[in-house]
Amino acid sequence: MSRSVVVIGNFDGVHTGHRWLLEQARLREPGARLVAVTFWPHPVSVVRPGREPKLLTDPSQRERLLREAGAEQVVVVSFTTEVSRWSPAEFVDRVLRPLDPVRVLVGEGFTFGHRAAGTPDTLRELLRGVAEVDAVALHRADEAPASSSRIRAALAAGDLATANALLGRPYCFSGTVVVGDQRGRQMGFPTANLLVPESMAVPADGIYAGWLTARSGPDAGRHPAAISVGTNPTFDGVQRRVEANVIGRTDLQLYGVEVDVEFTAWVRGQVRYTGMDDLVVQIRADVATIREVLGI
Numbered sequence: 001m002s003r004s005v006v007v008i009g010n011f012d013g014v015h016t017g018h019r020w021l022l023e024q025a026r027l028r029e030p031g032a033r034l035v036a037v038t039f040w041p042h043p044v045s046v047v048r049p050g051r052e053p054k055l056l057t058d059p060s061q062r063e064r065l066l067r068e069a070g071a072e073q074v075v076v077v078s079f080t081t082e083v084s085r086w087s088p089a090e091f092v093d094r095v096l097r098p099l100d101p102v103r104v105l106v107g108e109g110f111t112f113g114h115r116a117a118g119t120p121d122t123l124r125e126l127l128r129g130v131a132e133v134d135a136v137a138l139h140r141a142d143e144a145p146a147s148s149s150r151i152r153a154a155l156a157a158g159d160l161a162t163a164n165a166l167l168g169r170p171y172c173f174s175g176t177v178v179v180g181d182q183r184g185r186q187m188g189f190p191t192a193n194l195l196v197p198e199s200m201a202v203p204a205d206g207i208y209a210g211w212l213t214a215r216s217g218p219d220a221g222r223h224p225a226a227i228s229v230g231t232n233p234t235f236d237g238v239q240r241r242v243e244a245n246v247i248g249r250t251d252l253q254l255y256g257v258e259v260d261v262e263f264t265a266w267v268r269g270q271v272r273y274t275g276m277d278d279l280v281v282q283i284r285a286d287v288a289t290i291r292e293v294l295g296i
């Protein structure tokens with residue numbers, strides 16, 4: 001097997017900064033196999049349980065995005081308490097050496113190993129004579145570097161434009177369509193409902209313009225969508241859901257189908273209406289706005 005160029009990180013969101021790191025790896029070692037080393041679950045959930053951030057990508061989405069960004073191999077280290085106690089040297093011996101790296105790239109400020117004792121300098125020392133180690137300056141999308149935590153904060157604040165700019169792609173929420181309260185079709189706007197796992201980040205409650213892609217089934221493909229994130233306050237709901245109405249259709253069969261919901265633009269916040277009739281009038285207006293936003 002050819003020698004590798006390795007990038008290491010959590011890569012949650014696979015945002016512009018992560019993609020920049022992968023591009024640098026490709027440019028600096030064009031002949032080498034590009035390997036992304038990452039972790040699952042998120043190390044913070046093991047080291048400081050309960051303090052882990054809400055995730056922008058689940059593991060399968062993250063791997064798919066890393067491959068799209070040029071990774072030819074994705075190595076997922078199962079992060080356990082035992083792994084959290086590895087010294088920097090153990091991490092290098094167990095994870096990096098077997099990949100036969102010619103160069104390793106990490107973001108500036110990267111730390112690894114027990115109590116985050118390893119720095120890019122430690123890595124350089126441990127790999128002396130084996131591989132070059134580059135600590136790459138963090139890519140700046142604007143005044144500050146793109147980071148998963150900035151993106152999470154922007155999403156939570158309803159600032160989808162900033163989140164999407166830092167991601168370098170529309171924010172996307174994936175899941176399996178579940179049965180809801182069967183109310184959507186009564187209102188003339190059936191919605192494919194996705195549950196929001198506790199572990200995942202989701203944009204602030206509100207109405208968004210976007211796209212729904214069904215990965216399989218009779219309606220496979222990408223469809224324009226009016227998206228609602230929230231608890232359906234009009235109906236005193238409690239469970240937070242991502243719901244997408246495919247615009248102009250009432251005939252889709254999406255139950256049990258894996259879908260990707262892409263968020264293109266923020267439209268408005270959630271409102272508690274006094275009844276279904278007022279809500280339906282508003283949804284009609286939303287759909288008209290969303291058609292314009294999407295240019296359909």
Ligand SMILES: Cc1cc2nc3c(=O)[nH]c(=O)nc-3n(C[C@H](O)[C@H](O)[C@H](O)COP(=O)(O)O)c2cc1C
Pocket residue numbers: 180181182183184185189190191192193207226227228231232233234235243244245269270271272273279283286287
């Ligand atoms: C474009 C759009 C806008 C919506 N706006 C609101 C809203 O402002 N307030 C609210 O309580 N629910 C809103 N909803 C969510 C509806 O309450 C929900 O889709 C409906 O109750 C159907 O739920 P079901 O899929 O579980 O049957 C909106 C849904 C869509 C598609």
Ligand SMILES: Nc1ncnc2c1ncn2[C@@H]1O[C@H](COP(=O)(O)OP(=O)(O)O)[C@@H](O)[C@H]1O
Pocket residue numbers: 177178179180181182183184185186189190191192193244245246247248249250251252253254255
């Ligand atoms: N245009 C559409 N957009 C979304 N789902 C649709 C559409 N047309 C039909 N459906 C189907 O209807 C279901 C949603 O209908 P709805 O009455 O809102 O039920 P539920 O409350 O179970 O979500 C979806 O899961 C999907 O299978």
